[in-house]
Structures are given as structure tokens and as C-alpha cells.
Amino acid sequence: MKRLSIICLLFLFFYSFSIKAYTQTGHEIFSKINFQDEGKLLINMTTSEIEEGYKYLNTPKFLGWKHYYFNIKEEATYVGEVIFARSNKTNEPITIKYSYKDTNSLERSVTYSASLSGKFKKNIKGIDTEINGKIDNTVKKVTSRETVEVTDFTITIQPNKKVVFRETGECLVTNGVSKYYFLWLTLNKGSWEYIDIVTRYYELYEEDN
């Protein structure tokens, strides 16, 4: 009985580390994503819809990855994270200065199913190359850029008010399923999704505490 309790405790311990924070989009940095035309995020797809994708990859390959795309650079808008929020619970206005540095390192958010190893992230570049051959150059040009933006902003927060600095924007969603073949045998398979941020919009608003 004691041994069973220890096993249960160990299970709970390891299980707790495998739990991921729940987000409506499956990506921590996006709280909401709306497609401009048709499109679906992986998190909103049913198991049968994903299985449908695998059916297109059923012809075995001697060696390497095969990909099926549900969406290729599908245009969408997003609601991002709150970058900054500050309350004033005093009876006097307070002036604060924030410095926001963005190296655009989160320009691409990637998620993939657990069955695909972390190494699959490198394969996204291969997917990019494949996709770029499928679409026109204009889309290719706006992705995978890194620039640095820093800004200082000073604002006064009135008593019993809260100031929120939030990000929204435009993005391109690409998702699909992949299978890895070795000697015509499936060694690995899984679903993946990556989102490229094209434009970020910033807004500031005051609300009651």
C-alpha cells in the first residue's frame, strides 16, 4: 500500500510537469486569433479532421519527412498579451515611465504535438522552403525578419485607476501534419502549427481598479 502511494505521488509529480498552460489558441502569446477568410487553428480541429490530413501522407517514402498543410500563410488577426498593466491605489496621481524593448524574437510562435520531438522545430525551415515554392514572393518577404524596437513612454495614472498596454496585430497561420519515413516505414508523425506576426498594433487604455 505504501509502495502504491509512492508510485501515485511520483506519477502526480511527473504528470504535473507535463501539464501545459491552457490557451484558447494553443499559443501562449496569443489570447485570440480570428481568420480573415477560412481557416482553423489546430486546437479547434477535431481528431477526425487531423486524421483526415494523415490520409494524404499514406504513400510511403524511402527516407525523410512528408507534410500535409491545412492552412498555408492564412491571414488572421490576433489579440496578444498584455505587455504592461499598472494600478494606482493611492489618492494621488502617479507618473510612471515604462521602457518597452522588442527584439521581435517572438515573431514566430511554433507549437507541435507531443509525438513530434523538439528537434522538429528545425524542420519548420524545411517546411518554409517547401511553402515558399507554393506561394508568391510577396508573402515570403514579410516573414522571418528580426528588427529591434525600443520605446520609452511616460504616463500619469489617476487615483483608483489602472493603465493597460496591450498588443494586437496581424499574422499568418500555417499548420499541418507530418510523417517521417525510414525505409518506407513511419517512424514519427504529428501535427504542428506556426504563426508569423506581420504587424503589431499597440493600444493603451485606462480602466477602473
Add this chain to the structure above:
Amino acid sequence: MKTKYIKNILLISLVFLVVLLLVRKIPNTIEIVMVTKGYNFVQVERDETFEISFFISTKNSNFSNQNNIKSIAITDEINYLKFKLEDIILSEEKVYLKNKWYYNVLFSLKPLIEVTNNFTLEMIDAYLEIAFKNDSYAKLSIGSFSYYLFQENSQNLSITKLKGLVNTFNNNKRLVGVLIGIKNNTNKQIKITNIYPLDLNIKVAYKDIIKCNDFIQGETIKEILGYDYNLFEIEENVKLNLCVDDEIRIFIPLKYIKDIVINKMGFLIEYELDKETFYYCLDDFLFFESNDYLVNLKWLKFYTYEDS
């Protein structure tokens, strides 16, 4: 004997030449790409810094090493504003521009100016001038530069909302209007008489200002105003008379004096309270970020520099 003597001299000269060539640092040609746009800097706190970024073809150069830089200034034909270089941020990732890879460098600068009152400096055709310790220098076009120093701000007004409307114009994202929420913190009526955009290229279209609670990003300015809007047609002699009893939210359409990209800007609000004129300075706010200007070569200036 004489031939041997000449041979020796020639040999020594040759060795000397080879050693000289090996010891001498061969200059490395660096390509620099400047993004010309409407740069502006509103300083309401003395420790605020101004950031300017550009692209270099070589990661390690005089441009990326703070110790190699003697002085930095932004100049035009008449004005000269000297800065202290606070920091250099070099991006690890490369950017592909006009068939070549570049690194993004960001300079964080603090103006070296000793004034006690409010101060304005505007340069329509500005250059970033970098003097290096090896006595070389680079003069790089940046577009326009507007600098505003405001050292006091009244508490009669406060900002409750700030959001920029961005539309696509000539294949580039443009800030076409701004939604501002203004709160009157007094128990008397405040009359707003002027709203000055803090960038020399921008004016506010007073006659097109409307009350607006919010908008969805992606809407066009035409959809918000309900009529066609010309971004470059500047109106003259229109007075603003906007009364604020408690709180208002207004959409202020912007006019461009020239075709230029601006993504960050502050405002100076002039208002009357008890027949006395006051000013509220809204610090420069980053309304949007987009890299689409990198696709349009029109905004880019290419330079070469011999790095030694």
C-alpha cells in the same frame, strides 16, 4: 659584388613589403542601410532615450563597438544635436535586403543638451553623424527628425485611451488617425483649442475630428469617417473648440505634409481653463510595428564605409 648588393637590397625591400602588408589591417568595406522615416523624440523625463536602428553587412565593425565611437549627432545644414551613446543592441538574426544579408543595429541615445525651458528642434532632412576614434566618420540620411523637450505637465487632463488606426497606403502601413480618450480631472469645463502632433510631417485634420468610442483594427478611415479622406490635403485656418466636461473619446484623422512612414508619435494638447492657457504633453507612443517598409526600397538608403 655590386649585383649581390642590389639583390640583397631588393630582397630586404621585398621582405619589408610583405611584412608591411601582413601587419597593415586591410580595410573592410561595410554596407550600411538606413531606413528613412519620420523620427521623432518627445522627452518628458530627462532620462528618456531616443532609439534609432539601421542595418550593417558585417557583424563586428566600428558601428557595433561602443568603444570605437567618439561622438554621435543628428544634423542638417543648420542644426546640430549631439547625443551620448548609451547602448548598442546588435540583433543576432540577419535580414535580407536587396540580395544581401544584414544585421540590425540599434543605437540608444541621450541628447546632450542643457536647457531649462521647453525646447523644440525640427530637421526636415536629417543625418546621423557618427565620428569614430580612428578619425573616420559616417554621415547617414535618416529622413526627418523632430525633438521636443517638455519639462512640466499639468494634471488637469489625463489620457484614458490611445490607439492608432493603421491603413495600407502605397503598399505600406500608415498611421492615418489616432483615437484619444481625454479625461477632465477638474470640476470646471476645459476647452481644447489645439492638438499638435509632435512630428514635423504631421498635422491634425480638425474639421474631420469625430467622437468615437472605439474601432476595429483593419477598418479604413473612410469607413470610420463615412466619406473619402485625402491623407495629403492640408486644411488651413480651421479652429478647434472642443469642450470637455468629464471625459471624451475622439478620433483625430492625420494629414501628411509629405509621403513618409511614421509609427511613433506624441501630441501636445493646448487647452483653456478659467481663461488661462495650459498644455498637456502626451509622450511619444509606439502605435504600430511593421517590417513591410523593408520590402519597399523607396525608404532605404544604401551606404558603404571603409572599416579599419
